[in-house]
Amino acid sequence: MLIIQAFGSNGSGQLGIGHKEDVSTPQPVLLPSSITTTTTPQPKLKRIAAGGNHTLLLFESGALLWSGDHTSGACGPVTTTNTDDSTPELTPQFRPVDLTSLPPGSKPVHVAATWTATILVTTAPSPNPQSNNNTTTNNTHKVYTFGTATKGELGLGLDPSSPASTPIPTAIPNFPPPGTHITDLSSCMGHAVAVLGNGEAWGWGNGRKGQLGEPATGAVHSPRRIEGVGFPVARAVCGREFTCLFGRPDDAGEVAVLGSDKWGVRSQVPPSCRSLSGGVAGWREVGAGWGSVFVLKEDGGLLSWGRDDHGQLAREDLGRVRDIAVGSEHALALTEAGDLMVWGWGEHGNCGPIRNQDGEKGERNKIVSASEGMEITMIGAGCATSWIISEKPT
Numbered sequence: 001m002l003i004i005q006a007f008g009s010n011g012s013g014q015l016g017i018g019h020k021e022d023v024s025t026p027q028p029v030l031l032p033s034s035i036t037t038t039t040t041p042q043p044k045l046k047r048i049a050a051g052g053n054h055t056l057l058l059f060e061s062g063a064l065l066w067s068g069d070h071t072s073g074a075c076g077p078v079t080t081t082n083t084d085d086s087t088p089e090l091t092p093q094f095r096p097v098d099l100t101s102l103p104p105g106s107k108p109v110h111v112a113a114t115w116t117a118t119i120l121v122t123t124a125p126s127p128n129p130q131s132n133n134n135t136t137t138n139n140t141h142k143v144y145t146f147g148t149a150t151k152g153e154l155g156l157g158l159d160p161s162s163p164a165s166t167p168i169p170t171a172i173p174n175f176p177p178p179g180t181h182i183t184d185l186s187s188c189m190g191h192a193v194a195v196l197g198n199g200e201a202w203g204w205g206n207g208r209k210g211q212l213g214e215p216a217t218g219a220v221h222s223p224r225r226i227e228g229v230g231f232p233v234a235r236a237v238c239g240r241e242f243t244c245l246f247g248r249p250d251d252a253g254e255v256a257v258l259g260s261d262k263w264g265v266r267s268q269v270p271p272s273c274r275s276l277s278g279g280v281a282g283w284r285e286v287g288a289g290w291g292s293v294f295v296l297k298e299d300g301g302l303l304s305w306g307r308d309d310h311g312q313l314a315r316e317d318l319g320r321v322r323d324i325a326v327g328s329e330h331a332l333a334l335t336e337a338g339d340l341m342v343w344g345w346g347e348h349g350n351c352g353p354i355r356n357q358d359g360e361k362g363e364r365n366k367i368v369s370a371s372e373g374m375e376i377t378m379i380g381a382g383c384a385t386s387w388i389i390s391e392k393p394t
Helices: none
Strands: 002-008 023-028 045-050 054-059 064-068 107-113 117-125 139-148 165-171 182-187 191-196 201-207 217-225 233-238 242-247 255-259 283-288 292-297 302-306 321-326 330-335 340-344 364-367 375-381 385-391
Touching: 045 107, 045 375, 045 385, 054 107, 107 182, 117 182, 191 233, 191 242, 201 242, 233 283, 242 283, 283 321, 292 321, 330 375
Parallel strands: 182 233, 321 375
Antiparallel strands: 002 023, 002 385, 045 054, 054 064, 107 117, 117 139, 139 165, 182 191, 191 201, 201 217, 233 242, 242 255, 283 292, 292 302, 321 330, 330 340, 340 364, 375 385
C-alpha cells in the first residue's frame, strides 16, 4: 500500500493533509480514490514538484495531482460550484489536474514548478514511428505551462497575445527542437531549465544574474539554448538565482555553475567537483536549494557547498547516504542504515519539531516513520516542505 506523508509549511494547504496549519511531524496526505483504490499494479510516485504555495505529484502512470493555492492558475483549471465571485474554499487535499485540453493520448512524463507556475512535459505517440521500436525516440515531447509569470516563466514568447497568466496548459511553441526529446527538467522560483537527449540545456524565465547563460537579461520569454557549457549535459538543478549543470556520471562528471555567486555556489565549488580535478564522476543524485548545491556520490558520500547560515549544508557524520532531497533552505537524507535525517532552516516544522526559538538553525532531526513495517521508497523537499513516500505490505 502506497503511503505519502508530509510536514512543514502548509498555509495554503500545499501539504494536502486536510487543513492549512503547519505541522512538524509527518502526516498522511489525502489522495483521490483513483490512486488509493488502485492495487494492481501498485501506484508508483515519480516526482514531487513544489512551487511557492502549491504542490504537484506525478505518478509513473501519468496521473498528475495538485494541492495548495490554485488562484495563480498553477494547478490548472479548477471548477467550483460557487455562484458568486468569491474565492472557493476547497478542502486541502490532492486532486487530479484537469488536463482535458491536452491532445488525446498525451501522458505527463516530467513536471516542475516555479513560484506561481507549473511546467509539464508530455509524450504522445509519434505520427511517424521509426522502425527500431525505440519508445524514447518514437514519442513526441511537448512542453505545456500554466500559472502566472512575471519574468517569462511560462516560456510562451514575446507575442502580446501570449498570456502572462493562464490556468489552461498551453504549449510552448517550437520546443523542444525537432528530433530531440527532454531527459531532465528543473526549476526554481523564477526560471526553468530543460535538458535534451543530445546534451543541450535550454532555459527560460528570469535570467538577470546569468542563470540562463549569456546574455544575462531580466526575462527570457522563450526557451533558449545555454551556450558555452563545454560538455554534454545530463542533469540540471536550479537555485534561486543560479543553475548548476552536470555531465554524465559515467564520464568525467563535469560541473558548470551559472548565475549569482552570492553564497559561493560558483567560487566555492569543492576542488573534487571541478572539471580540472576530474569532476564528480560516478555521482548518484544531485540537488539544489535556494543558495546551495548537493552531490550524492556513488559511494554514499554527500558533498555540498553554498549557503550555510541556517545549517543548510550536509553534516559530516551522516554516514553513507542512499538518497537525498533538497528544499528551499533544508535537506533530507535517507541513510543506508535506514535513518531519515533532516536539517537546515526548519521554522515551519519542515525539519521536524522545533527545539529553539530561532526556528531550527543548524540542528538535525532523525525523522521516524509513523508506522512500523514500512519501507521508505522516496523522499522529497519543497519550499519549507518535506515528503516521505513509503510502502506497507497489504
